Structure formats: C-alpha cells, structure tokens
Amino acid sequence: MTAQVEVARNVTTPVWFGPDDRPLFGWIHLPPDRMARGGVVLCQSLALEALSVYYSYRLLADRLASSGLAVVRFDYDGTGDSFGGETDPDRVDAWLGSVRAATDLLESTGVTSLGLVGIRMGGLFAAHEASRRGGVDVLGLWDPCISGKAFLREQKFLRLVSGDDDKGGSEAIEAPGLRFEPETVKALSDLDITRMTGTLAAKTIVLVPPRTSRPSRLERRLDGQEVEWQEATGEEALLDSQRQDPPYDTIERVAAWLSDSFAGEAVPVSAPGRQSAAVGRTAAGEPIEEHPVEVGPIDLFGIVTEGPTPTDRPAVVLVNEGGTHHIGQARMWVDLARHLAGQGFRVLRFDLSGNGDSGTRPGQRAHVARAPEAIFDVHDAMAAVSPDDPANVVLIGFCSGGYQVVEQALAFTPRGICIINPTFAFAPPEPEGTASRPARLTSRPWFVRVMDPGLKLIARHHNPIEVERWSKAVHTGTWPAAVAIRRPGVPESVWRLIVGVTIDNPGVSTLERIADSDTDTLLITGADDYLPIGLGAEERMRALSRKPNFKLERLMELDHASWVMAQRHRMLAVISDHVVTKFTHPGLSSPPAEP
Numbered sequence: 127m128t129a130q131v132e133v134a135r136n137v138t139t140p141v142w143f144g145p146d147d148r149p150l151f152g153w154i155h156l157p158p159d160r161m162a163r164g165g166v167v168l169c170q171s172l173a174l175e176a177l178s179v180y181y182s183y184r185l186l187a188d189r190l191a192s193s194g195l196a197v198v199r200f201d202y203d204g205t206g207d208s209f210g211g212e213t214d215p216d217r218v219d220a221w222l223g224s225v226r227a228a229t230d231l232l233e234s235t236g237v238t239s240l241g242l243v244g245i246r247m248g249g250l251f252a253a254h255e256a257s258r259r260g261g262v263d264v265l266g267l268w269d270p271c272i273s274g275k276a277f278l279r280e281q282k283f284l285r286l287v288s289g290d291d292d293k294g295g296s297e298a299i300e301a302p303g304l305r306f307e308p309e310t311v312k313a314l315s316d317l318d319i320t321r322m323t324g325t326l327a328a329k330t331i332v333l334v335p336p337r338t339s340r341p342s343r344l345e346r347r348l349d350g351q352e353v354e355w356q357e358a359t360g361e362e363a364l365l366d367s368q369r370q371d372p373p374y375d376t377i378e379r380v381a382a383w384l385s386d387s388f389a390g391e392a393v394p395v396s397a398p399g400r401q402s403a404a405v406g407r408t409a410a411g412e413p414i415e416e417h418p419v420e421v422g423p424i425d426l427f428g429i430v431t432e433g434p435t436p437t438d439r440p441a442v443v444l445v446n447e448g449g450t451h452h453i454g455q456a457r458m459w460v461d462l463a464r465h466l467a468g469q470g471f472r473v474l475r476f477d478l479s480g481n482g483d484s485g486t487r488p489g490q491r492a493h494v495a496r497a498p499e500a501i502f503d504v505h506d507a508m509a510a511v512s513p514d515d516p517a518n519v520v521l522i523g524f525c526s527g528g529y530q531v532v533e534q535a536l537a538f539t540p541r542g543i544c545i546i547n548p549t550f551a552f553a554p555p556e557p558e559g560t561a562s563r564p565a566r567l568t569s570r571p572w573f574v575r576v577m578d579p580g581l582k583l584i585a586r587h588h589n590p591i592e593v594e595r596w597s598k599a600v601h602t603g604t605w606p607a608a609v610a611i612r613r614p615g616v617p618e619s620v621w622r623l624i625v626g627v628t629i630d631n632p633g634v635s636t637l638e639r640i641a642d643s644d645t646d647t648l649l650i651t652g653a654d655d656y657l658p659i660g661l662g663a664e665e666r667m668r669a670l671s672r673k674p675n676f677k678l679e680r681l682m683e684l685d686h687a688s689w690v691m692a693q694r695h696r697m698l699a700v701i702s703d704h705v706v707t708k709f710t711h712p713g714l715s716s717p718p719a720e721p
Contacts, residue, residue: 136155136156136157136158136188136191136192137155137156137157137158137160137191137397138153138154138155138156138188138191138483139153139154139156139397139399140152140153140401140418140427140483141153141154141231141397141398141399141400141401142399142400142401142402142403142416143200143227143228143231143398143399143400144203144224144227144231145227146404147209148203148208148209148210148220149208149209149400149403149404149405150200150201150202150203150208150209150224150227150228151200151201151206151207151208151403152198152199152200152201152228152231152399153184153187153197153198153199153200153483154196154197154198154231154235154397154398154399155187155188155190155191155196155197155198155199156191156196156197156235156395156396156397157191157192157193157194157195157196157392157395158191158192160394160395160396161194161392161393161394161395162194162195162196162235162236162237162392162393162395163194163195163239163388163389163390163391163392163393164195164196164237164238164239164240164241164263164264164387164388164390165195165196165197165198165232165233165235165237165239165240165241165395166190166195166196166197166198166232166241166242166243166264166266166384167197167198167199167200167225167228167229167232167240167241167242167243167252167255168183168186168187168197168198168199168200168243168244168248169225169228169242169243169244169245169248169249169251169252169255170183170199170201170202170244170245170248171244171245171246171247171248172202172205172221172246172247172277172301172304173281173301173302173303173304174284174301174302174303174304174367174689175245175246175247175365176205176206177303177367177370177450177451177453177455178364178365178366178367178370179245179246179364179365179370180370180451180482181370181372181449181451181481181482181493182364182370182372182373182377183199183245184199184482184483185372185374185377186243186377186380186381187199189377189378189381190381190384190385193381193382193384193385194385194388194392195241195384195385195388196232196235196236196237196395197232198228198229198231198232198235200224200228200231201224202220202221202224202225203217203220203221203223203224204217204220205304205457206453206457206460207416207429207453207460208224209403209405211461212304212305212457212691213305213307213691215309216309216313217306217307217309217310217313217314218274218310218313218314218317219313221251222251222254222255225242225251225252225254225255226255226258226259229242229255229259231398231399234398235395235396235397235398236393236394236395236396237393237395238390238393239263239264239388239390240261240262240263240264241262241263241264241265241266241327241384241387241388242255242256242262242264242265242266242327243265243266243268243380243384244266244267244268244270245268245269245270246268246269246270246271246277246365247271247274247277248268249266249267249268249269249270249271250270250271250272250273250274250277250317250319252265252266252267253265253267253270253319253322253326254317254319254322256326256327257322257323257324257326260324262326262327262328263327263328263329263387263388264327264328264329264330264331264384264387264388265326265327265329265330265331266330266331266333266380266383266384267330267331267332267333267344268333268358268376268380269333269334269335269358269361270319270332270344272318272319272320272341272343272344273315273317273318273319273320274313274314274315274316274317274318275314275315275318277314278299278306278311278314278315281299281301281302281306282299282301284301284302297311298311299311300690300691302367302456302687302689303455303456303457303689304456305691319343319344319347320343320344320346320347322347325351326348326351327351328352329352329354329387330348330351330352330353330354331353331354331355331356331380331383331384332344332348332353332354332355332356333355333356333357333358333376333380334355334357334358335357335358335359335361335362336357336358336359336361340355354383356379356383357376358373358376359373359375359376360372360373360374360375360376361373361376367687368449368495369449370449370493372493401417401418402415402416402417403415403416403417405431405464406464406467406468407468408433408468408470409468412433412434412435413433413434414431414432414433414464414467414468415431415432415433415434416429416430416431417429417430418430419474419476419510421474421476421503421506421507421510422502422503422506422507422509422510423506424479424484424485424486424487425484425485426476426477426478426479426484426485426503426506426507427452427476427477427482427483427484428452428474428475428476428477428507428510429452429463429474429475429476430472430473430474430511431463431464431466431467431472431473431474431475432467432471432472432473433467433468433470435470437470437471437472439470439471439472439709439710440471440512440518440519440520440540440541440542440709441471441472441473441474441511441512441518441519441520442463442466442471442472442473442474442511442519442520442521442522442705443473443474443476443504443507443508443511443519443520443521443522444459444462444463444473444474444475444476444522444523445478445504445507445521445522445523445524445527445528445530445531446459446475446478446523446524446527447495447496447524447525447526447527448478448481448494448495448496448497448500448526448527449481449493449495450481451477451481451482451483452475452476452477452482452483453475454475454524455524455687455688455689455694456687456688456689456691456694458524458688458694458697458698459475460475461698462522462698462701462702463475465698465702466702466705466706469702469705469706469710470710471520471705471709472511474507474510474511476503476507478497478499478500478503479497479499479500479502479503480492480493480494480497480499481493481494481497484503487499487502494554495526496526496552496553496554497554498552498554498555498556500526500527500530501530501533501534501563503530504521504530504531504533504534505534505538508521508534508538508540516538517538517539517540517541518540518541519540519541520540520541520542520543520544520705520709521534521535521540521542521543521544522543522544522545522546522701522705523543523544523545523546523548524546524547524688525546525547525548525549525686526548526549526552528545528546528547528548528549529548529549529550529552529565529566531543531544531545531548532545532548532550532565532636532640533563533564533565535640535643535645535647536564536565536636536639536640537564539643539644539645540645541645541646541709542645542646542647542648542705542708542709543640543645543646543647543648544647544648544649544650544701544704544705545647545648545649545650546650546651546688546697546701547650547651547652547655547684547686547688548633548649548651548655548659549658550565550566550567550631550632550633550636550658550659551566551567551568551602551603551604551658552566552567552602553598553601553602564631564636564639565631565636566631567602567603567604567629567630567631567632567633567658568601568602568603568629568630568631569600569601569602569603569605569628569629569630570627570628570629570630573600573627573628574600574601577597577600578597578600581593581596581597581600596608603628603629603630603631603632604658606621606624606625606628606629606658606661606662607657607658607661610657610661611654611657618662618664621661621662622662622663623662624662625661625662625663626662632659632662632663633658633659633663634659634660634663634666634667634670637649637659637670637676638666638670640676641670641673641675641676644675645675646675646676646708647675647676647677648677648679648700648701648704649676649677649678649679650679650681650684650697650700650701651678651679651680651681651684652680652681652682652683652684652685652686653680653682653683653684654685654686655684655686656680677704679700681693681696681697681700684696684697
C-alpha cells in the first residue's frame, strides 16, 4: 500500500494577483525556511476535471514546497475564485493570460529557476507558456491534452453519455460544469502542442495513464529534447468526480523528479500579492470585496464576500457536499456569493475539514466525502461569520451539505435555510462520543434484522457488489426510493404504508419539525431528488407547503449535480429571489437579477 502524502507545514498564502480590473486568485507555497532552489507553476485542467484535481494539486504543492521549491497554484480567469464568468468573451486568451500572470507571480517571489506543470488541459496551457516564454527549466506534462480539439471532443462525448441534449446549438459545447461558447470552441480547437515552436524546456517529464501508449504526435514534437516518460498511475480514480482519489504514488514520483531537476543554490523567496480584491460592483457602483478567512479552531479555509456598507441582514453561509472545495458544484457558490453581496449580504463559502484547503480535526481522515465531522465545521462557520449571534444566519446547503444544514436547523434555529437536492441518509459512523443526528434517515431496526440474512445469502450466488449496494440502501433507509425508480407503478397509498412501517425519521418528518420552528425554509429539488422525500408523503408535503415559513420549488429539469448552466442559473435565481425577499427590509434592495 502506498503511503499517503502528508500536507507539510510550509508557508502557504492565499493571494489575489494579476490585473486590478480582473483579479486572479491563487496560492503561494514556500518552503518553511523561505529558501527555494526553484519554482513551479501548477496549471489545472478545465470543467469537472479541475474540481477532481483540486485537492491533489494542494498535496503536490505542499510536497514540492517541503522539498525546497516555491509553488504557485491558481484559478484561471472566469473559473474558481478568480474574477469573471464562463461566458465572458475571449476565454482562451484569458486562460493563457492567467498562466502568464501566474508565472510572473512566481518569478516575483525571487526564484531564479522556473518550471511549469499541467494536468490534462493544464498541460497544454503549460506547454504554450513554455513555448511563448522560452528558457523554462522544467516542464511537467501530466496526461496532457495534445490539442484543445481532442479535449472538446471528450467533453462532448461526456455530455452525450449523460443523456443530456445540448440545447445551445452545435457550435457550443456544454461540458459538465463549464460551457464553451462558439468563440471559445474555435479558439481552443486551434490550440495544439505540435504547432508550438522552440524547445519547450531544458527537461521535460511526461506522464501517461497505465496501459496507454505514448502519444505519437507528442513523441515527435519532443524528439531531440531531454524527456522522461512515466506512468500516471491512479488517473482513473483521480478524474472520477465521485471519488477524486489522490494518486499518492504519482504525486510522490512527480515531486521527487521535479525536486531533483532543480540543482541550483537556494535563494530567499517571499509571497507577494494582494490579500483582498474587488470582484464586482453593487447597483450603486460600490465595490464588492472578497478576502480569505480562517474559521474555527482548526483553521478551516474560507472566503468572505461583502459590500462596503454594513447592513442588518443576516449573514449567509454556503455549505457544499463533501468532496468539492469551497467554490461549489460548477462554481455555483462563487456566483451566488457575489450576487448576494451585491444585495447587501455578507457571505461565507468555506472548505469542510479534511477537504480543499482546510485542516483536519483530531483523528479525522482527510479528503472524505460526507465526513461526519462536517457538522462541527458548519457550526464553526456560523460562529465565525456571525460571532454575536451564530443563529443570525441563512444556511444554504447542497446535497450532503443540505443534510448538515438541516442538523443545524434542528439544533440552533437559524434565521433561514435553503437546501438543494438534499440527502437525509448519511452512511459514515458518528465520531466517538457524539449523539446520533436527529435528521438522519434510517430503516427501522426490525426491518434491517429481517433483511440482512437474506441479503447475505443472496451475496453468495449473485454479484456481491450489487448486493452490498442494496444492503447499504436497507440500512440507510434509501431502499424505497431505489425500488420506486424501478417499479414506478406502485400507488402512493402503498408507499405511504411501506414507508410508515419500515422507515425511521423520513425526510418529511424532519422538515415538519423545522417548519414548526421560526426557521424559514426553502427546499429546491429536481425530479429525481424529490422522490426520496415525497415518496409516500405527498399529503404531508402539501400541508407543509401551506405553512408561511416553508417553500418547495420543484425544478423538474434540474439534475442532481447542477452541471447544466441554464438549470444552475435558474436555481440560483430562485435562491437569490427568496433570500432577498425574505431577509431584506422593503426599500433597501433592488430586485435580484439572474446570477
């Protein structure tokens, strides 16, 4: 078993850099003694791949800093925490300009030797900057896309196999989490590593996935240059958006190769850059500012977005599902935070413990989706953004983040909550010494005892993985929805009886308890995500919807992960309208616009 790469105690600084009117966000990692033999810029990929790689890049950056190198990792213009949006013009020029600005930032730390590393599309961007700049010492190409056209072809295929039709027209391509407008498609298609001139770097490493042959076009392009070829082991699990498993062995080998490639004397380095940035304007023309914060006793990483004038509105806390970092699915928390800040709200988005750029709690395993410790993280975030009254907040949570929000609503009665495609089932065990969660959906113990022996017997003669999946559904109480998807003709009255007999604490019961408190509640679901809540509970859901502090929005086209831009914007507009209407005094805010 490969040992995990430990996150070292280096000098790590979040910074804004680049143009004042379109600031970029990134991180500078320096060795503990602030002496570096060289520096590396890490270029990430695009769309869903960028989310999957985020935590692994953090590990790689810290490993490199521990070995005596300075590192910059960053978000391209219009992605992550950087300024702009996915449909802005001149996307490819802006992305390449972001690499150039990040490389300039690295040079301004004081390093005298320079490297560029990129994974997938980041490899193509890194190669472009190496060709443009010249004199690059080290280049790392991690499963690089040879051309933008090849990458776009893959993204279009992903969209097709997902079952979604791209309604934007054949010239635009909507990848999961990022839309490429026709202008972007054309410019990206013209980007090809084989057309880049000159020697890309003094030393190059290329990593290709196991059982994948070396790209012949890339071999020809690098012919005559000093190149080492290695395997990118763990690539499949890394780019799987549900897993995002760090490829520890590959990270270690890449870090060791890069460290060995910088043989010069160490020089003093520092971390330049700005600690806050204007990321938008209010309707009155006042700047909307963002700045990083450390939250709670373990220094969870967060970003606060706010206007210049304090208001009496409650603060807003955005809670993501486990594995994704603080920008949210398809960057939706960034869009929402900046819009609500323009309406006078102070907004915090943050990384749950063990994920993104946050630390871990004692005994916690890092980078675990749905970590049980997340419930403590949310309360720490409430206390940080509203220290005088942690309940004076509006909590907005997605998927398992919705579950964490609901637990806070039952315990502390916040001003309001919004839960998007929530799951009430939660499989990981509780941390030792904690009480059971009152919002957790489970099957009744007698039902589990009855079903377990039969499932174990079936597992001996059938696919054990499939049986294990059904066993989990039985234990967590999600089995009725799973059956209903396969047997859609079962009457509502039958499901009402089945759920009432076999399920403890169904989601509708939790929502009823919250609606009986003073917490305003907005529930947003797509068609599939409504089923586990409404199955056998239609009458109770209708009664809930008549309460003044409960609102149900069923957006039938909304997919669970909110990857499609039009669906995502519709959802964010519903949230914005609700929050502004409910928590702004009349006359103090302009009507909300689509994010």
